[in-house]
Amino acid sequence: MMPFGTSSICAICRNQPSITSCEGCQKKFCTTCLSQHRDQLSMELDDLVNHRNELSEIINSASSNNTNNINPCFEEINRWQNEMHKNIDRIAIIAREQVRQLLSEASKNVRTELDRISHDLQQRQKTGGYVEGDLDRIKQQLTSLNGIVQRFNEQIRIDTYNTNSINWDTLLVVIPINASQKNIKVPNVSTNSMLYSSYNQSKSFFLIV
Incomplete structure (x- = not known):
């Protein structure tokens, strides 16, 4: 078998020759490990989606009129x-x-x-x-x-004078701990860095070498 250069060996198995390169991590993979790499990225994407869903539930709960709110x-x-x-x-x-x-x-x-x-x-x-x-x-x-x-x-x-003099609106006051949180800005994420779970949609991430 003809020896391969170090730069042409698969980054995962370190045994087979690499045929593709990932635009994200800049590593090269063989055909078998390419699928493994994509599966790993897909799982990471699924974790991000789950995290996003959890955040969405918290936000929806915070903005709802549900008296059973967990806050x-x-x-x-x-x-x-x-x-x-x-x-x-x-x-x-x-x-x-x-x-x-x-x-x-x-x-x-x-x-x-x-x-x-x-x-x-x-x-x-x-x-x-x-x-x-x-x-x-x-x-x-x-x-x-x-x-x-x-x-x-x-x-x-019955004398209720003292009750009439109570300022009821001041008995319970809601105070925001950090008013600056009202203007939270999420940093923009480049579209090119987004991950797709479908292997067919991921072709643009790889180059044939």
Whole structure:
């Protein structure tokens, strides 16, 4: 067998004579290794496509209105929202209990006076010991108690002034960490350096030597 020059030996197997040269890596390959080299480039291209698809999914997710977005900022917003709800619920529960206590205390005082009037009426019914003046006095007492009962709701007021003074728009603020990221520029890639997975489309990458 006629010996081959070093420059004519396949760059992969280092045994067979090279017949083609890759424009990308400038290496020479035999017929068998040429296919192997193209397969390797094809796998690298597939990896790039997969990487591109992953980036596309992340970008689409970031720009969508999906509430299940994986961005941790959404989780933090949800935690804040839940915490605010808990605080509001807690304050509302305390306020309701305070209203109940005030109403209970007010009704207790009225109940004591009403029980006294009730006892007086029962005794007078049994004994018949009453005249016009007694009835007028009891009537005035009942009218007075009725006025107090009717004013129960007026004796308690809910003050929401502090809530009205809250600047709700400043309670939760979204701050971009790096504003310069808004103008990200991707470097241009020459069309001649693009890879094609199809072997038939790759003929322009090789020269017959």
